[in-house]
Structure formats: C-alpha cells, structure tokens
Amino acid sequence: MKLKPLDDRVVVEIKEEENEKNIGGIIIPDTAKEKPQIGKIIAVGTEEELKKLVKVGDNVLYSKYGGDEFDIEGKKVKVISRSDILAVIE
Amino acid sequence: MKLKPLDDRVVVEIKEEENEKNIGGIIIPDTAKEKPQIGKIIAVGTEEELKKLVKVGDNVLYSKYGGDEFDIEGKKVKVISRSDILAVIE
Amino acid sequence: MKLKPLDDRVVVEIKEEENEKNIGGIIIPDTAKEKPQIGKIIAVGTEEELKKLVKVGDNVLYSKYGGDEFDIEGKKVKVISRSDILAVIE
Amino acid sequence: MKLKPLDDRVVVEIKEEENEKNIGGIIIPDTAKEKPQIGKIIAVGTEEELKKLVKVGDNVLYSKYGGDEFDIEGKKVKVISRSDILAVIE
Amino acid sequence: MKLKPLDDRVVVEIKEEENEKNIGGIIIPDTAKEKPQIGKIIAVGTEEELKKLVKVGDNVLYSKYGGDEFDIEGKKVKVISRSDILAVIE
Amino acid sequence: MKLKPLDDRVVVEIKEEENEKNIGGIIIPDTAKEKPQIGKIIAVGTEEELKKLVKVGDNVLYSKYGGDEFDIEGKKVKVISRSDILAVIE
Amino acid sequence: MKLKPLDDRVVVEIKEEENEKNIGGIIIPDTAKEKPQIGKIIAVGTEEELKKLVKVGDNVLYSKYGGDEFDIEGKKVKVISRSDILAVIE
Numbered sequence: 079m080k081l082k083p084l085d086d087r088v089v090v091e092i093k094e095e096e097n098e099k100n101i102g103g104i105i106i107p108d109t110a111k112e113k114p115q116i117g118k119i120i121a122v123g124t125e126e127e128l129k130k131l132v133k134v135g136d137n138v139l140y141s142k143y144g145g146d147e148f149d150i151e152g153k154k155v156k157v158i159s160r161s162d163i164l165a166v167i168e
Numbered sequence: 169m170k171l172k173p174l175d176d177r178v179v180v181e182i183k184e185e186e187n188e189k190n191i192g193g194i195i196i197p198d199t200a201k202e203k204p205q206i207g208k209i210i211a212v213g214t215e216e217e218l219k220k221l222v223k224v225g226d227n228v229l230y231s232k233y234g235g236d237e238f239d240i241e242g243k244k245v246k247v248i249s250r251s252d253i254l255a256v257i258e
Numbered sequence: 259m260k261l262k263p264l265d266d267r268v269v270v271e272i273k274e275e276e277n278e279k280n281i282g283g284i285i286i287p288d289t290a291k292e293k294p295q296i297g298k299i300i301a302v303g304t305e306e307e308l309k310k311l312v313k314v315g316d317n318v319l320y321s322k323y324g325g326d327e328f329d330i331e332g333k334k335v336k337v338i339s340r341s342d343i344l345a346v347i348e
Numbered sequence: 349m350k351l352k353p354l355d356d357r358v359v360v361e362i363k364e365e366e367n368e369k370n371i372g373g374i375i376i377p378d379t380a381k382e383k384p385q386i387g388k389i390i391a392v393g394t395e396e397e398l399k400k401l402v403k404v405g406d407n408v409l410y411s412k413y414g415g416d417e418f419d420i421e422g423k424k425v426k427v428i429s430r431s432d433i434l435a436v437i438e
Numbered sequence: 439m440k441l442k443p444l445d446d447r448v449v450v451e452i453k454e455e456e457n458e459k460n461i462g463g464i465i466i467p468d469t470a471k472e473k474p475q476i477g478k479i480i481a482v483g484t485e486e487e488l489k490k491l492v493k494v495g496d497n498v499l500y501s502k503y504g505g506d507e508f509d510i511e512g513k514k515v516k517v518i519s520r521s522d523i524l525a526v527i528e
Numbered sequence: 529m530k531l532k533p534l535d536d537r538v539v540v541e542i543k544e545e546e547n548e549k550n551i552g553g554i555i556i557p558d559t560a561k562e563k564p565q566i567g568k569i570i571a572v573g574t575e576e577e578l579k580k581l582v583k584v585g586d587n588v589l590y591s592k593y594g595g596d597e598f599d600i601e602g603k604k605v606k607v608i609s610r611s612d613i614l615a616v617i618e
Numbered sequence: 619m620k621l622k623p624l625d626d627r628v629v630v631e632i633k634e635e636e637n638e639k640n641i642g643g644i645i646i647p648d649t650a651k652e653k654p655q656i657g658k659i660i661a662v663g664t665e666e667e668l669k670k671l672v673k674v675g676d677n678v679l680y681s682k683y684g685g686d687e688f689d690i691e692g693k694k695v696k697v698i699s700r701s702d703i704l705a706v707i708e
Contacts, residue, residue: 081229081255084221089255105689114688114697121255124221131624131664139621139688139697145254148204148229149195157204157229157254164685164697165621165629165661171319171345174311179345211345214311235344238294238319239285247294247319247344261409261435264401269435301435304401325434328384328409329375337384337409337434351499351525354491359525391525394491415524418474418499419465427474427499427524441589441615444581449615481615484581505614508564508589509555517564517589517614531679531705534671539705571705574671595704598654598679599645607654607679607704 081150083123086160088132090117090140091153104139104167114139114164120155128160137167171240173213176250178222180207180230181243194229194257204229204254210245218250227257261330263303266340268312270297270320271333284319284347294319294344300335308340317347351420353393356430358402360387360410361423374409374437384409384434390425398430407437441510443483446520448492450477450500451513464499464527474499474524480515488520497527531600533573536610538582540567540590541603554589554617564589564614570605578610587617621690623663626700628672630657630680631693644679644707654679654704660695668700677707 081089093116106113119136122129132138144162147154171179183206196203209226212219222228234252237244261269273296286293299316302309312318324342327334351359363386376383389406392399402408414432417424441449453476466473479496482489492498504522507514531539543566556563569586572579582588594612597604621629633656646653659676662669672678684702687694 080258082258083255084250084253087254103691114686146204151193160624163624164627165623168620168622170348172348173345174340174343177344236294241283260438262438263435264430264433267434326384331373350528352528353525354520354523357524416474421463440618442618443615444610444613447614506564511553530708532708533705534700534703537704596654601643 081121081155081157083121083157085123086125086128087123087157088119088128088138088160088163089121090138090156090158091120092117092147092156093137113142115142116140116167117156120153123160125160131160132163132166139164139167171211171245171247173211173247175213176215176218177213177247178209178218178228178250178253179211180228180246180248181210182207182237182246183227203232205232206230206257207246210243213250215250221250222253222256229254229257261301261335261337263301263337265303266305266308267303267337268299268308268318268340268343269301270318270336270338271300272297272327272336273317293322295322296320296347297336300333303340305340311340312343312346319344319347351391351425351427353391353427355393356395356398357393357427358389358398358408358430358433359391360408360426360428361390362387362417362426363407383412385412386410386437387426390423393430395430401430402433402436409434409437441481441515441517443481443517445483446485446488447483447517448479448488448498448520448523449481450498450516450518451480452477452507452516453497473502475502476500476527477516480513483520485520491520492523492526499524499527531571531605531607533571533607535573536575536578537573537607538569538578538588538610538613539571540588540606540608541570542567542597542606543587563592565592566590566617567606570603573610575610581610582613582616589614589617621661621695621697623661623697625663626665626668627663627697628659628668628678628700628703629661630678630696630698631660632657632687632696633677653682655682656680656707657696660693663700665700671700672703672706679704679707 083089116139119132119134122132140158141162145156145158147156173179206229209222209224212222230248231252235246235248237246263269296319299312299314302312320338321342325336325338327336353359386409389402389404392402410428411432415426415428417426443449476499479492479494482492500518501522505516505518507516533539566589569582569584572582590608591612595606595608597606623629656679659672659674662672680698681702685696685698687696
C-alpha cells in the first residue's frame with residue numbers, strides 16, 4: 079500500500095528516536111519555540127518542480143507545525159507541504 | 169442523480185467504518201490534532217489539471233476541516249477542494 | 259424585472275421546501291456545521307468562464323454563508339459567488 | 349459639479365424611499381444579515397472593463413458594507429467598488 | 439521644497455475649512471462611519487498609470503483612514519495611496 | 529563597513545534632531561497617529577526598479593512602523609522596505 | 619554533514635558573541651522592538667535568484683523572528699527565508 083501525495087506535498091516518516099538522538103550532529107533543543115523535526119521522505123507529490131528538489135529516501139528537516147501524524151503499516155508518518163520542508167540533510 | 173462539482177472540487181463518499189477499521193494499513197490516531205479522513209471520490213470537478221491527478225473511485229486521505237457533510241442517496245458525502253486532498257491511497 | 263449579476267456571481271432562487279424535503283436523494287442534516295443549501299439558478303454573471311460551468315435552471319448546492327437573501331417578485335433569492343457554488347445537481 | 353471615481357469605483361445615489369418601497373418587485377427583508385441596498389449609478393470609474401458592465405442610470409443592488417455615505421447637491425450618495433455591486437436591476 | 443511620492447502615492451493638502459464648508463455642494467455628514475475627506479493634490483507619485491488618472495491641482499475625495507497628517511510649509515498635508523482616492527471632484 | 533540591503537529595502541540614517549527641528553519646512557506633529565519620520569538613505573537594495581526611484585543621499589519621509597533601529601558606526605539607522613517610503617524630500 | 623535548504627531559504631550560523639560584541643561597528647540596542655541579529659550564511663537555498671544575492675560566508679543582518687534555532691555539529695544555526703534577510707554586511 080502506498081500514499082501518492084498531490085501537488086507540492088510529501089509524505090515523511092517521522093524519525094522519533096533519531097529526533098531524540100542526534101542525526102548527523104543535529105540537535106534540536108527543547109527550548110526552540112518552533113522546534114523543527116527530522117523525517118525521511120517516503121513519497122513525493124505530483125509537482126514537477128518539487129521532484130527536482132527532493133526524492134524518496136531523503137532525510138529532511140521540517141517545520142513541526144506542518145501537517146498531521148497518522149500511522150501507516152506501523153510507521154508514524156505525516157503529509158507535509160513543500161513550504162514546511164526547511165532543508166534536506168546530506 | 170449526480171453531483172457535478174465546479175472548479176477544483178471533488179465529492180467524496182466518507183468511509184466511516186473504514187476510517188474506524190484500517191484501510192491498507194493506515195491508522196489515524198484519535199490524538200491527531202488535525203485528524204485526516206479517508207474517503208472515496210465519487211465526482212471530480214471541472215478543472216482540467218485536477219482531472220489528471222484524481223479520478224472517480226480513488227481512495228483519498230483528506231483534511232478533516234475541508235467541506236461539510238450531507239447525505240446523498242443514503243451515502244455520507246462531502247464536497248472538498250483540491251487543497252484539502254492530502255494524498256491518493258494506492 | 260430581472261437581476262443581471264456582475265462578474266462571477268449568480269442569482270439563485272432558494273428552494274426552501276425542497277431543502278426540507280429531499281432533492282434527488284440529497285439530505286442535508288441539521289447537524290452539519292457549514293450546512294450547504296440547494297437553489298435554482300435564475301441569472302448568471304458576466305464572466306465568460308462561469309457561463310460554461312452553469313446555466314439558468316441548474317439546481318446547485320451552495321455554501322450557506324455565501325451572499326444574503328432578499329425577495330424578488332415573491333421568490334426568496336440570493337446573489338452568490340462562483341466560489342460558493344459547490345456542485346451542480348444533475 | 350461632478351464626481352469622477354477612480355479605477356473600479358462607481359458613485360451611486362441611494363434610493364432610500366425606494367429601498368423602503370419596493371423597486372421592481374424587490375423586497376429586502378430587515379432580517380437579512382448582510383442586507384443589500386438599491387441605488388442608481390451617477391458616475392462610473394476609469395476602469396475599461398467596468399464601463400462594459402455598468403453605465404450611468406443603471407439601478408444596482410449593492411452590498412451595504414461597501415463605501416460610505418455623503419451628500420452631494422442634496423442627494424445621498426456613496427462611492428462603492430465593483431466588488432460591492434451584486435447585480436444590475438433590469 | 440517639494441515632496442516627490444513613490445509609486446502609487448499622492449500628497450494631498452487637506453482642505454479643512456472647505457471640509458467644514460461645502461465644496462461644490464458636497465456635504466460629509468459627521469454621522470458617516472468611514473467619513474471621506476476632501477483635499478487638493480500637490481504631488482503625484484511615480485507610477486505611470488496614476489499620472490493618467492490624477493494631476494496636481496485636482497480636488498479629490500479620499501478615504502479618511504488613508505495615510506497620516508503632517509505640516510509642510512504651513513499647510514496640512516497627507517501622503518495617501520491611489521486606493522484611498524475615491525473620486526476626483528470636477 | 530557597509531550594509532548592502534536585499535531586494536526592495538533601503539538603509540536610512542535617522543535624522544532625529546532634524547525630525548525635531550524642521551527639515552525643509554516639514555513639521556510632523558506629535559499628535560499624528562502614524563507619525564512619519566525623516567531619514568537619509570545610506571544604502572539602496574538590489575531591486576532594479578527601486579534604484580530608479582531613490583539613491584544614496586536622498587532624504588525620505590517614511591512610515592514609522594517600517595523596520596527597526598540599530599546603530600552602525602555611531603549612527604542610528606533602520607532597514608526599511610520600499611513600501612514604507614512615503615516620499616522623497618526634494 | 620550538511621544542510622541543503624529548499625527554495626528561498628538560507629542556513630545561518632548565529633554569531634552570538636559577536637551579536638554581543640560589535641560586528642563592523644554595528645550595535646543592536648536591547649531596546650529595539652524587532653531586534654535584528656547577525657549571522658554567517660553556511661548554506662544557500664535552491665532558488666536561482668537568491669544565489670545571485672548571497673553566498674556561503676556572507677555575514678547578514680536578519681530579522682529575529684525568522685526561523686528557529688537548533689544545533690548542528692556544535693554550532694547554533696537557524697534556517698531563515700530570503701524575506702528575513704535585511705542586508706549583507708560588507
């Protein structure tokens with residue numbers, strides 16, 4: 079089963095443990111007001127421009143307030159918009 | 169009798185039991201603030217671009233706050249906008 | 259006497275009894291928060307694109323909060339915008 | 349003395365008695381939340397598109413909250429925008 | 439000394455006495471909620487389209503809430519935007 | 529050391545004493561609700577259109593609520609947007 | 619490890635000590651309501667236009683309310699938008 083997001087959206091798998099650990103040296107302090115989160119892209123929307131910017135498998139830093147969580151096949155995921163993706167973690 | 173939505177709208181049949189069960193492994197926790205819902209598209213709007221993205225019969229995940237419910241021939245339906253469709257479930 | 263709406267507006271005759279009855283199997287529950295209404299278009303605005311989408315005589319489902327009611331020759335009518343028309347009932 | 353409105357504006361003479369009477373069969377109930385009003389256009393703005401839609405002498409139904417009243421040569425008038433004109437009364 | 443407004447702005451000299459008297463038959467009642475004012479244009483912005491609509495010396499009716507007052511060489515003036523100019527008084 | 533503003537911004541040096549005195553006959557009353565201020569442009573943004581409208585050395589009247597103050601080499605300055613510049617003082 | 623910001627965003631390293639000291643003669647008073655901050659750009663977004671305006675290594679003055687802080691490899695960083703960059707410090 080797959081989710082195919084429309085337009086400028088991506089589906090990210092939320093990396094909760096890693097959010098707590100420390101991906102590639104990134105630490106997100108609890109004191110941050112608009113605390114960003116780390117997730118792995120598992121589906122990219124239909125927008126052509128978006129497909130040039132991100133791909134399935136990319137770890138991204140995204141704005142916490144974008145989208146909402148649900149579970150898909152045991153994974154915590156979120157559908158977020160391009161404007162909520164802050165940066166790709168390389 | 170049919171509903172023909174204008175512009176970028178679609179009519180979805182709300183899959184309530186399935187929202188409660190578990191379509192294709194998707195679980196929407198009650199704790200989700202902006203809880204998405206699952207529905208089946210029964211009519212697609214007049215916008216050409218929209219017709220390339222979704223079709224009648226598609227199961228979609230959509231934002232709960234888009235549109236409002238009514239009954240049509242015994243089915244619970246909702247008219248929602250393209251911007252409220254988060255993803256097609258494949 | 260006629261009303262000629264400007265731009266993307268239409269004049270709809272409000273089908274109150276039918277809203278209470280059940281047009282073509284459509285039931286609008288009182289519990290709906292943004293309860294849509296059913297009306298018959300009696301005049302279409304000057305916008306070319308709009309004229310391709312709806313015509314005089316069409317029954318439409320429209321958002322309750324669009325426009326305001328007045329009486330014209332004994333009929334309850336409302337001037338609403340294209341964006342308030344949810345769907346044509348066929 | 350004349351008023352020449354800029355852009356998409358028109359000057360309407362407010363037909364108060366007629367608003368109270370009943371122009372061409374139109375009755376505006378006091379219960380209407382966003383009660384429209386009836387006025388006669390006495391000057392049309394500089395926008396070319398607007399000039400194709402309305403002309404001096406037209407009776408129009410307009411949104412009550414558009415513009416503000418003042419007196420000009422003994423007449424009650426209002427400068428309103430195209431977006432506040434709901435329909436021309438024919 | 440002169441003020442050269444940018445873009446779609448004009449500088450108007452506020453005609454206070456005349457606002458109180460009665461320019462060309464115009465009376466602005468104190469009861470008007472969004473009371474317009476009368477002023478004389480003393481400088482026109484750099485926007486080409488604006489220059490076709492108004493010129494220095496024009497008396498204009500403008501929205502009271504546009505811009506703010508200051509004194510220049512003993513005259514009360516205001517810098518207002520094109521969207522605040524309701525009409526030219528001819 | 530220089531500040532090079534991006535896009536449609538300019539850096540102005542705030543002329544506080546002159547704001548209190550009276551530049552070229554301009555007096556800004558304390559009673560003005562949205563009191564404009566006088567400043568001298570010391571850097572112009574990268575936008576081509578802006579460069580045609582203002583230049584370094586221009587005294588400008590700008591909206592008080594645009595931007596925020598800081599000190600640079602002993603001068604009080606502010607980074608403001610084109611939309612906050614009301615007029616050039618000539 | 620690197621962050622590759624999307625679209626019109628940049629990653630800045632926050633120069634806290636220098637914010638307290640005095641970069642190139644710039645002093646940001648504590649009394650400033652919308653206190654700007656100084657940072658060094660460590661990654662530039664994918665937008666072509668943005669790449670012409672700023673580059674890695676540039677010290678920039680940016681609006682404090684843009685983006686949020688986190689730590690990356692021991693440095694305090696922030697992902698901010700082009701519209702939050704006030705000026706490049708040269």
